[in-house]
């Protein structure tokens with residue numbers, strides 16, 4: 001059979017069953033059923049591991065500062081999977097914990113069967129167990145970054161088919177899905193996530209692969225810039241102490257030292273440093289959402305505006321934003337709240353921090369330059385159409401002022417043709433763009449012909465994903 005021939009719908013359950021949409025990101029995993037507006041299950045991609053080899057998933061990772069607990073993420077740089085065994089486990093948790101229910105217990109251990117001393121069950125019992133894979137009745141659409149390598153794509157379909165037993169599978173690029181979610185088959189998608197910013201040209205529902213650009217200067221990088229800002233704060237550096245290390249606190253005036261009693265956990269009873277860091281990051285995320293602001297333009301923060309007044313001066317004269325830390329320390333942040341995010345558009349503005357783990361960005365890695373590189377790689381005839389359909393998605397694009405600045409940079413770079421940015425005002429739509437796009441396409445009647453059926457997978461092997469999911 002030619003693998004480019006679509007399966008007949010009879011080969012799987014057809015449209016009586018809703019497909020599951022699984023959208024795994026670096027910071028969170030979104031899961032839910034096709035046809036619904038938003039994902040029902042959103043869990044952190046981080047997981048906890050005890051030195052006893054016990055694992056914890058989901059929001060449980062935030063609540064137990066126990067000895068021997070360390071925090072990990074199966075995704076690595078560039079938003080690609082690094083640890084496949086653990087990626088499979090956290091992804092499975094994302095749907096089994098809230099959507100599909102837990103797998104029926106292993107018949108050996110569910111207490112309903114007498115297990116012979118040797119621990120072996122009769123052969124029929126093993127067959128029953130084999131049929132109880134978590135997605136045995138559920139088609140699965142998963143999302144992936146546009147630069148996901150072939151090996152990773154094959155590994156993904158292998159997990160879906162062999163470990164989860166899905167009867168039908170599809171792997172879609174998250175740029176295409178975010179364009180669909182915005183009602184467009186052709187668009188230039190700018191996705192600002194946790195681990196990566198990407199720019200994806202989409203034409204007639206297909207990714208123009210040569211044009212896909214990405215950089216690591218996204219949400220987590222902004223968090224690292226906030227850390228750098230806190231370290232260099234005057235007169236004193238700011239230390240972020242997570243709530244679990246504070247037993248009580250008293251209100252203090254802005255800029256005054258915190259008056260808190262700290263919980264002292266002896267070293268042998270403390271969790272790993274990665275746990276503290278995870279909880280510090282939650283405070284940084286809150287700071288990002290409430291205080292940080294993108295200088296909206298015109299021109300960069302370091303430049304004068306069109307009337308010759310330095311933008312920094314204007315930024316300084318804008319009212320600051322107060323922020324209170326878990327220990328009660330609080331301060332008003334003025335121009336600094338623009339500085340921590342300015343290097344997304346002006347690389348020179350990056351706050352140096354040798355401990356951050358991020359190399360100093362270069363100007364070619366700024367968002368507007370990623371757009372330029374993306375457009376330079378696609379047919380000149382479609383560039384105007386793409387510029388007229390810039391779709392902004394990803395949770396970190398919710399930064400105040402982000403769209404204004406992007407609009408300024410792009411219109412400055414391309415005075416004509418007209419640049420038009422589409423960014424849903426609704427927070428959920430911006431956070432879950434690719435999940436929502438998946439929910440839409442998987443419920444279209446015409447999508448039937450796209451699924452890779454179990455039978456096709458068995459006939460052609462995992463490489464079928466390269467042929468079908470372009």
Ligand SMILES: Nc1ncnc2c1ncn2[C@@H]1O[C@H](COP(=O)(O)OP(=O)(O)OP(=O)(O)O)[C@@H](O)[C@H]1O
Pocket residue numbers: 024025026027028029079192193194195196218219220285288289393394395396397398399400431
């Ligand atoms: N309102 C907000 N303002 C600014 N940043 C935000 C806001 N809400 C979330 N973020 C940041 O957005 C990032 C998460 O974005 P998103 O959920 O799109 O990423 P992801 O898909 O998990 O990661 P990636 O795309 O890198 O794989 C985090 O860094 C988070 O702190």
Ligand SMILES: [Mg+2]
Pocket residue numbers: 025026191193194394
């Ligand atoms: Mg993402």
